[in-house]
Amino acid sequence: EIVMTQSPAALSVSPGERATLSCRASQSFSTSLAWYQQKPGQAPRLLIYGASTRATGIPARFSGSGSGTEFTLTISSLQSEDFAVYYCLQYNNWPQWTFGQGTKVEIK
Amino acid sequence: EVQMVESGGNLVQPGGSLRLSCVASGFTFSTYAMNWVRQAPGKGLEWVSGVSDSGDNTYYADSVKGRFTISRDNSKNTLYLQMNSLRVEDTAVYYCANVQRLSLWGKGTTVTVSS
Numbered sequence: 001e002i003v004m005t006q007s008p009a010a011l012s013v014s015p016g017e018r019a020t021l022s023c024r025a026s027q028s029f030s031t032s033l034a035w036y037q038q039k040p041g042q043a044p045r046l047l048i049y050g051a052s053t054r055a056t057g058i059p060a061r062f063s064g065s066g067s068g069t070e071f072t073l074t075i076s077s078l079q080s081e082d083f084a085v086y087y088c089l090q091y092n093n094w095p096q097w098t099f100g101q102g103t104k105v106e107i108k
Numbered sequence: 109e110v111q112m113v114e115s116g117g118n119l120v121q122p123g124g125s126l127r128l129s130c131v132a133s134g135f136t137f138s139t140y141a142m143n144w145v146r147q148a149p150g151k152g153l154e155w156v157s158g159v160s161d162s163g164d165n166t167y168y169a170d171s172v173k174g175r176f177t178i179s180r181d182n183s184k185n186t187l188y189l190q191m192n193s194l195r196v197e198d199t200a201v202y203y204c205a206n207v208q209r210l211s212l213w214g215k216g217t218t219v220t221v222s223s
Contacts, residue, residue: 034210036153038153042215043203043213043214043215043216044153044203044213045211046210046211049210055210055211056211087152087153089153089210091207091210094141094158094207095141095143095155095158095165095167095207096155096158096167096169097143097145097155097158098155099152099153099154099155100152101152102152102153
């Protein structure tokens with residue numbers, strides 16, 4: 001089983017600042033990595049797939065990078081609507097998807 | 109409109125059973141593998157079970173193996189999750205998710221296991 005570890009668990013950021021979220025895999029698996037945003041009471045929303053491809057309708061301030069075991073989600077200039085919990089997902093090993101434990105991005 | 113809608117969540121006693129459904133529309137359901145993912149209150153996302161596009165192959169997390177059964181009826185564009193011997197720790201929002209179209213998730217249905 002591939003274990004996904006996100007860091008930090010929580011991040012306090014001021015609006016307009018940059019946020020960098022990390023996701024580390026216990027085994028290397030190229031770029032089958034997605035990032036989701038989740039707000040309270042809502043289903044997860046896909047931001048990034050293939051480690052670096054923005055999903056349809058996702059603003060350019062969201063970017064993903066990495067491969068192998070180290071992946072990063074960067075939000076270049078945080079907007080008020082970006083404060084949420086973010087999850088990484090490895091889908092290389094389907095059927096067994098594995099999620100990171102989440103990073104909560106909070107207003108500083 | 110492309111969407112998936114879950115139903116069947118409810119309050120059930122420990123040891124009880126429930127069947128969740130997920131009705132898909134707006135895409136060719138029979139050509140996609142499907143997953144169930146759950147989220148316990150205040151916790152993260154957990155993959156529960158998956159099924160191939162034909163329904164011939166099924167997969168389960170260790171935490172539900174032997175208690176849950178995933179199935180699908182492609183003629184009805186519907187995915188199912190039969191949950192037996194429910195435990196308090198199965199309390200969660202259950203989402204259906206399209207394996208290949210990662211953006212396609214339902215809004216979830218709530219299962220509460222409590223006496």
